[in-house]
Structures are given as C-alpha cells and as structure tokens.
Amino acid sequence: MAEIFEYAPAPESRSVVSLRENYGLFVDGGFAPAESGETLTSLNPADESMLATVASAGPADVDRAVTAARLAQENVWGPMGGVERGKYLFRIARILQERSRELAVLESMDNGKPVKETRDVDLPLVAAHFFYHAGWADKLHHAGLGTDPRPLGVAAQVVPWNFPLLMLAWKIAPALATGNTVVLKPAETTPLTALVFAEICQEADLPPGVVNIVTGAGETGRALVEHPGVDKVAFTGSTAVGRGIARAVAGTDKRLTLELGGKGANIVHDDAALDQAVEGIVSGIFFNQGHVCCAGSRLLVQESIADELLARLKERMTRIRVGDPLDKNTDLGAINSADQLRRIREATDSGEAEGAERWSPDCDLPSEGYWFAPTLLTGVGQSHRVAREEVFGPVLSVLTFRTPEEAVAKANNTPYGLSAGVWTEKGSRMLWTAERLRAGVIWSNTFNKFDPTSPFGGYKESGYGREGGRHGLEAYLG
Amino acid sequence: MPNTASAPEAVTERGLRAFLHGLPAVDEVGAAARAQDLATRSVKTTAKARAIDLAVSMVDLTTLEGADTPGKVRALCAKAALPDPEDRTVPTVGAVCVYPDRVGTAVEALRGTGIGIASVATAFPSGRAPLEAKLADTRAAVAAGASEIDMVIDRGAFLAGDHLKVYEEIAAVKEACGGAHLKVILETGELATLDNVRRASHLAILAGADFIKTSTGKVSPASTPPVLLVMLQAVRDHHRDTGRRIGVKPAGGIRTTKDAIRNLVLVDEIAGPDWLTPDLFRIGASSLLNDLLMQRTRLSTGVYPGPDHYTQD
Numbered sequence: 001m002a003e004i005f006e007y008a009p010a011p012e013s014r015s016v017v018s019l020r021e022n023y024g025l026f027v028d029g030g031f032a033p034a035e036s037g038e039t040l041t042s043l044n045p046a047d048e049s050m051l052a053t054v055a056s057a058g059p060a061d062v063d064r065a066v067t068a069a070r071l072a073q074e075n076v077w078g079p080m081g082g083v084e085r086g087k088y089l090f091r092i093a094r095i096l097q098e099r100s101r102e103l104a105v106l107e108s109m110d111n112g113k114p115v116k117e118t119r120d121v122d123l124p125l126v127a128a129h130f131f132y133h134a135g136w137a138d139k140l141h142h143a144g145l146g147t148d149p150r151p152l153g154v155a156a157q158v159v160p161w162n163f164p165l166l167m168l169a170w171k172i173a174p175a176l177a178t179g180n181t182v183v184l185k186p187a188e189t190t191p192l193t194a195l196v197f198a199e200i201c202q203e204a205d206l207p208p209g210v211v212n213i214v215t216g217a218g219e220t221g222r223a224l225v226e227h228p229g230v231d232k233v234a235f236t237g238s239t240a241v242g243r244g245i246a247r248a249v250a251g252t253d254k255r256l257t258l259e260l261g262g263k264g265a266n267i268v269h270d271d272a273a274l275d276q277a278v279e280g281i282v283s284g285i286f287f288n289q290g291h292v293c294c295a296g297s298r299l300l301v302q303e304s305i306a307d308e309l310l311a312r313l314k315e316r317m318t319r320i321r322v323g324d325p326l327d328k329n330t331d332l333g334a335i336n337s338a339d340q341l342r343r344i345r346e347a348t349d350s351g352e353a354e355g356a357e358r359w360s361p362d363c364d365l366p367s368e369g370y371w372f373a374p375t376l377l378t379g380v381g382q383s384h385r386v387a388r389e390e391v392f393g394p395v396l397s398v399l400t401f402r403t404p405e406e407a408v409a410k411a412n413n414t415p416y417g418l419s420a421g422v423w424t425e426k427g428s429r430m431l432w433t434a435e436r437l438r439a440g441v442i443w444s445n446t447f448n449k450f451d452p453t454s455p456f457g458g459y460k461e462s463g464y465g466r467e468g469g470r471h472g473l474e475a476y477l478g
Numbered sequence: 479m480p481n482t483a484s485a486p487e488a489v490t491e492r493g494l495r496a497f498l499h500g501l502p503a504v505d506e507v508g509a510a511a512r513a514q515d516l517a518t519r520s521v522k523t524t525a526k527a528r529a530i531d532l533a534v535s536m537v538d539l540t541t542l543e544g545a546d547t548p549g550k551v552r553a554l555c556a557k558a559a560l561p562d563p564e565d566r567t568v569p570t571v572g573a574v575c576v577y578p579d580r581v582g583t584a585v586e587a588l589r590g591t592g593i594g595i596a597s598v599a600t601a602f603p604s605g606r607a608p609l610e611a612k613l614a615d616t617r618a619a620v621a622a623g624a625s626e627i628d629m630v631i632d633r634g635a636f637l638a639g640d641h642l643k644v645y646e647e648i649a650a651v652k653e654a655c656g657g658a659h660l661k662v663i664l665e666t667g668e669l670a671t672l673d674n675v676r677r678a679s680h681l682a683i684l685a686g687a688d689f690i691k692t693s694t695g696k697v698s699p700a701s702t703p704p705v706l707l708v709m710l711q712a713v714r715d716h717h718r719d720t721g722r723r724i725g726v727k728p729a730g731g732i733r734t735t736k737d738a739i740r741n742l743v744l745v746d747e748i749a750g751p752d753w754l755t756p757d758l759f760r761i762g763a764s765s766l767l768n769d770l771l772m773q774r775t776r777l778s779t780g781v782y783p784g785p786d787h788y789t790q791d
Binding site: 006272279280425 | 503507508509512518520521522523524525526528529532711718742747751754
C-alpha cells in the first residue's frame with residue numbers, strides 16, 4: 001500500500017534565486033573584492049555543487065569596514081532620531097518579507113536545511129526580528145535602561161552557519177535599533193544570504209557604512225573581534241571559539257555577549273501527553289538536522305514509561321522524510337559541511353563504543369552531499385561523551401530517571417545551560433521543575449519555539465548576555 | 479501504562495473510568511501543531527492523481543435531509559455508481575448514506591453495483607431517544623438491507639460521566655446490527671476536548687465499533703484535522719495493542735480535494751498506509767465528490783471544465 005500514496009517530488013524552484021558568480025565584501029555601502037584578492041567557495045551541501053565564490057577578508061579589509069562603520073555611527077546613524085532609524089528597519093523588514101521566498105530557497109541551498117523550515121520558520125522569524133526592533137528604535141528611553149540610553153558605537157558580530165540569516169537578524173536588528181553600526185562576519189560555509197541582505201540594505205537606501213558584511217573564515221573573525229576600533233563584540237558559535245574571544249577581549253573596554261553551545265535536556269514525566277511529547281522530542285533534536293545550539297539532545301524519560309515512549313518515538317522516526325532540502329515534503333535535510341559530518345560520525349561512533357545502543361530508521365541517503373540518518377542512542381549514561389559533549393547533529397541520547405529530583409539533577413549536570421524542555425500535564429510539577437533547572441530557556445510542553453519578544457541566552461558555558469526582548473537591547477546600550 | 483488490550487473483563491463504570499482516564503493525555507496545542515505541519519505536505523502530479531481516485535472510492539455519498547424523497551435517493555445512487563458520465567474510468571464511491579426509511583429505495587437502485595448502503599440510525603442526529611427506539615431504528619435499517627449502520631453515541635451520558643451507558647448502548651446496537659458494519663459517531667463538536675475525543679474513541683472501539691466517525695454533519699465544528707489526528711492515533715494504538723484494525727470516518731466540512739488529500743496525508747502518516755483503503759477509511763460528504771471529479775479532469779486534461787459538466791443530484 002505504501003506505493004499508492006508515495007508523494008511525488010515537489011521541489012521548490014531555484015529560479016527565484018539569481019546568484020552572482022562572485023561576491024565582494026560589503027563595505028561602506030558598496031561591494032568590493034578583498035585587498036588580497038583571496039576568495040572562498042560556498043557549496044551546496046546537498047550535492048556538493050559550487051554556488052558562488054565570495055571574498056575572503058584580511059586585516060586591511062576588516063580595518064576598512066570598521067572605519068566605515070565608525071564614520072557612519074558618528075556622523076549619520078548615531079545622531080539620527082529613533083523615529084528615522086525605525087523607518088529604515090521597518091523598510092528592511094518589509095523587503096525581507098517581499099523577498100522571503102527567494103531567501104528561503106537560497107538559505108536552503110547554502111545551508112542544506114529543508115525549505116519547509118526556511119519558509120515556515122527562518123524567514124518569518126527574520127522579518128519578525130526586524131519589525132520588533134524597528135518598534136523599539138524610538139522608545140528606548142522606555143526600556144527601563146535609564147532615561148537616556150546611548151549606543152555603544154561599532155559592533156563586531158560573528159554568526160554561525162546553522163541559522164545564517166536568522167542569526168544575522170538577531171545581531172543586526174537590535175544593534176541598529178539602538179543606534180550602533182555593525183561589521184558582521186557570516187560563517188565560512190554559509191555567507192550567501194548575508195550578501196543578499198547587503199543588497200537589501202542598498203535597496204532600502206540604508207546610509208553607507210551602517211551595515212558592513214565581511215566574509216571569510218576564522219582568521220577574518222579573529223581580525224574583526226580583535227580590532228581596536230570596535231566597542232562591542234557579539235558572537236554566536238561554539239564554546240571553544242567563544243573562550244578564545246573572551247580571552248582576546250579581556251582587558252579591553254569592549255562589551256561582549258556570547259551565545260555558545262548547549263546540551264539541552266528534554267524531560268518527559270510519566271504523566272506527559274505522550275504523542276505530543278514525541279513530537280517535541282522530534283522537533284527538539286531533528287529540527288534543522290540537530291544543528292541547533294539549544295537542541296534537546298538529551299532525552300530524560302521517566303523509566304516507568306521509557307519503553308512505551310521509545311516505541312512511539314521509533315515509529316514516529318520512521319516517518320521522517322530525509323532528502324532533497326528543496327523538496328517541500330522533506331523533514332530532514334543535509335548536514336552543513338564535510339567537517340561537521342565527520343564530527344557527528346565520530347561522536348556517534350564514540351557513543352556506540354562506550355556502550356550505547358544505536359538505532360536509525362531505514363532511510364535511503366543520497367549518494368552525493370553530506371547526510372546523516374536520524375539516530376537514537378539508548379542506554380546512555382551521564383558519563384558517556386555523547387551525554388556531555390555537544391554533537392550538533394541529528395543524534396539523540398536517551399537517558400532515564402526515576403524521580404523528579406533525579407531528573408533535575410541529571411538535567412543540570414552539564415557544563416552547559418542553554419535550554420531545557422519539560423513534559424507533564426501537572427502544572428505544579430511543571431513549575432517545580434522549571435524553578436530548579438539551570439537553563440536560559442525552558443520550554444513547557446513544547447520545544448524549539450522562538451519569538452523576538454523573548455530573551456534568549458545561556459547559563460554557565462553556554463555563554464552570557466541575552467538576545468531578543470527588552471533584555472536584548474541592554475547588550476547594545478551604555 | 480494502560481493499553482486497550484488490558485480492558486476490563488467484567489465491564490463496570492469504575493473499570494471503564496480507570497481505563498479511559500488512564501489513557502495518555504492529549505496536548506491540544508501540540509496536536510494542532512502536528513496537524514498543521516502535516517497540512518503543508520505537497521501532493522502533486524502522479525501522487526495527486528492516485529490520491530483523488532482513492533478519495534473517490536472512500537466517499538460515503540450522503541443525503542440526510544428531512545426533504546429526502548425516493549427520487550432524490552435514486553439520483554444519488556445513480557451518481558454513486560457512475561460519478562462522471564463523461565469519464566468511465568472514475569471508480570465508484572464507497573457507499574451511499576441515507577436515513578433508515580430510505581434504505582429500501584437505495585437497495586433497489588444500487589442492486590448489482592457492489593456499492594455499500596449505509597444508514598444512520600439510533601435517533602440520528604441527537605441520539606435523544608429511549609434505547610428500545612434506537613434498537614428498533616437499527617433493526618429496521620438492517621432489515622431493509624443496510625450493510626453499514628452509522629449510530630450516534632449518547633453525548634449527554636458521556637459528558638455526565640456515564641461511560642457505562644454509552645458502552646452498553648453501543649454494544650446493544652452492535653448486536654442489533656447482525657452482519658452489518660457498525661460506525662460509531664462520536665459527534666466530536668459536542669465533546670469539545672481532545673482528551674474526550676481520545677476517550678470516546680477507545681470507548682467506542684471497546685464496545686464493538688468497526689469504524690469510529692467524527693460527526694453527524696449537523697453540529698459545528700464537524701471534523702477538524704486535530705480531531706481526526708487523535709482518532710487515527712486511537713486506532714493505531716488499538717492495532718498495536720490487539721492486532722485489530724478499526725476504521726475511521728471523518729464527516730462534515732470536507733468539501734474540497736485539498737481537504738480530502740490532507741485527510742489522506744493524516745491517515746498515511748498517523749495510522750499508516752495500511753489504512754489507505756475504503757475498508758478502513760471513509761469520508762462522509764456530499765459536495766466533495768464533484769470537486770474531486772473536477773480536479774481529476776483538470777489533472778488529466780489540463781483544463782477545468784465548468785461546474786455544469788458535473789451532475790447536481
């Protein structure tokens with residue numbers, strides 16, 4: 001019977017995207033090649049085809065961008081009234097909405113994530129972040145941060161590859177709303193939507209130098225955060241790189257916010273709504289191929305319902321459709337890069353070697369590109385590496401607990417503290433658990449829900465500072 | 479964790495309550511989100527063509543009006559046997575569905591077609607009649623030749639917490655059905671919560687339903703995607719626990735091909751592809767059929783014929 005209702009391919013058309021072959025750096029309102037002439041290539045991880053080459057910025061290019069941002073901040077953007085700044089942000093938000101289909105397809109091609117997610121999650125949130133912060137631009141003295149909050153100056157922003165455009169929005173929207181100018185470095189493997197965003201800044205007539213995009217690899221990022229002309233550093237990415245940035249910034253008067261890794265616990269109590277908990281577990285770890293810092297990568301399930309829940313979860317996992325990210329019916333897309341695929345394989349193998357039992361549904365993975373089947377590791381102990389270290393892939397470690405106290409103790413027993421989910425139908429237990437969890441975001445009977453009005457950030461080695469909401473403004477005001 | 483296999487042996491109110499209230503809860507927000515997620519499935523070209531034919535074969539073509547005449551029922555039966563006179567490759571529908579006193583007319587009109595004859599019974603749609611009247615209603619429909627009985631549960635009893643009364647009525651009607659298949663209408667629009675939908679589904683299954691059906695079509699809201707999702711989970715779980723497959727029939731408000739295909743996607747991804755057969759899934763509808771036929775022609779010829787190319791019966 002399965003063949004009777006096999007969905008025919010339903011690919012989103014690539015024709016909405018008009019990519020140039022080469023992209024320069026976006027500095028002072030225009031595109032220009034790197035001084036060294038060096039470039040790097042962005043691939044489509046679903047088939048390893050080349051999408052475009054982009055300039056690789058060196059220290060001289062970064063210096064030019066920071067100088068442009070400084071001049072724009074001091075002469076144009078800083079002195080401009082909040083109402084006017086808000087108009088620009090509203091205009092950018094509207095253009096993002098108008099071009100959302102194009103950006104959704106491009107994000108899917110450059111990142112490997114399913115177009116269903118870029119269309120229904122990334123792009124709506126990107127526009128929402130600009131609309132939300134546009135509204136704040138002329139109301140900052142009502143934000144509870146003093147009667148006359150001032151911008152910091154030039155913000156150096158480094159964003160990861162897992163939500164390229166959304167992380168750009170989280171960084172640029174609050175910085176601009178508060179009167180700062182920015183130099184942003186997108187990730188090496190996913191620079192393209194940031195460059196289309198640069199075109200949108202031109203389309204919106206944003207004054208030159210307010211937004212500068214410098215593409216490149218780790219060295220470019222280092223040059224940017226270490227540049228003496230920046231007043232504020234904002235980084236989202238791995239804890240290892242975040243540590244390096246904290247060291248580099250220490251002893252300077254730069255302000256710093258870090259949004260780093262996580263090992264989120266998804267706690268399922270025995271009275272949970274099981275079918276919806278299964279959905280939340282799936283969304284928690286397989287959303288965006290598990291390339292999510294706040295992923296629910298540790299399932300903590302009450303031992304008395306573990307068998308029942310895992311049976312339902314496995315059945316549900318057989319329905320996950322893995323394949324062409326541009327197919328509208330795809331649930332799980334490609335892993336972003338060969339390096340990341342190697343790290344996921346290595347971590348999963350180590351889990352198996354340490355005694356965990358590995359399970360994946362039958363699924364045909366494409367022969368080209370970077371792919372990893374949705375994977376369960378059961379019988380994982382707190383001491384296993386896969387329970388402690390971030391895998392950043394579609395791999396779920398399953399642990400059990402006996403009492404609510406044990407659930408909280410295990411959930412908190414991690415160097416990270418970014419997110420957690422709690423599943424129970426009992427309100428008092430929900431509140432009791434949430435009060436005791438040490439995590440920046442706690443989802444109640446849901447997972448991986450985001451909103452620009454809600455502050456996001458971590459405890460412990462997941463970083464510091466908050467993004468979004470009123471709290472997020474604080475990081476850009478002095 | 480209770481399951482449907484461990485249902486109480488001697489059926490008592492206490493036993494039923496313990497079983498039904500021991501079922502896992504349903505989170506309304508999460509259920510709606512999953513239904514919405516599956517509504518974004520894109521079913522095109524060959525898959526759409528197969529889905530349309532499947533949907534036609536699952537239609538319970540329905541007329542349930544006070545104004546139903548023998549002529550109206552005969553016209554409906556003719557449509558059931560030959561949905562599109564301009565295209566004889568269209569499959570016949572699953573069944574026609576009429577009031578008990580029109581079953582005789584339908585039997586005559588459908589003789590030799592193999593199309594099922596479903597009759598509503600048990601004081602449809604409210605169900606507010608003494609049990610004896612409901613059983614007489616059922617027996618009359620079966621005696622007149624109905625092969626399927628669509629009964630309504632006593633929602634008043636269910637909402638008052640009298641699960642045993644609901645159970646016993648279904649069991650009695652099942653007995654009165656003899657060889658006819660029993661579809662049990664939960665009237666989910668009156669049960670209001672998805673927890674109630676899950677409990678009523680399992681209660682009906684336990685009492686002997688061959689099918690569980692969402693609605694009479696006389697109450698709003700009728701079938702909704704989250705309600706159908708929860709009912710499909712109930713039959714999936716019952717099959718896992720007992721090996722027995724119960725059918726599901728959404729009814730009311732399913733008017734377009736897009737609605738029908740979204741229903742089939744839910745069947746495919748919640749209960750599983752085994753349910754994609756008229757033996758286990760039906761759609762109660764009247765106006766849906768013409769939209770399916772129109773989309774079918776559109777797919778094969780590339781143009782929409784006007785509505786006058788399809789019969790109004």
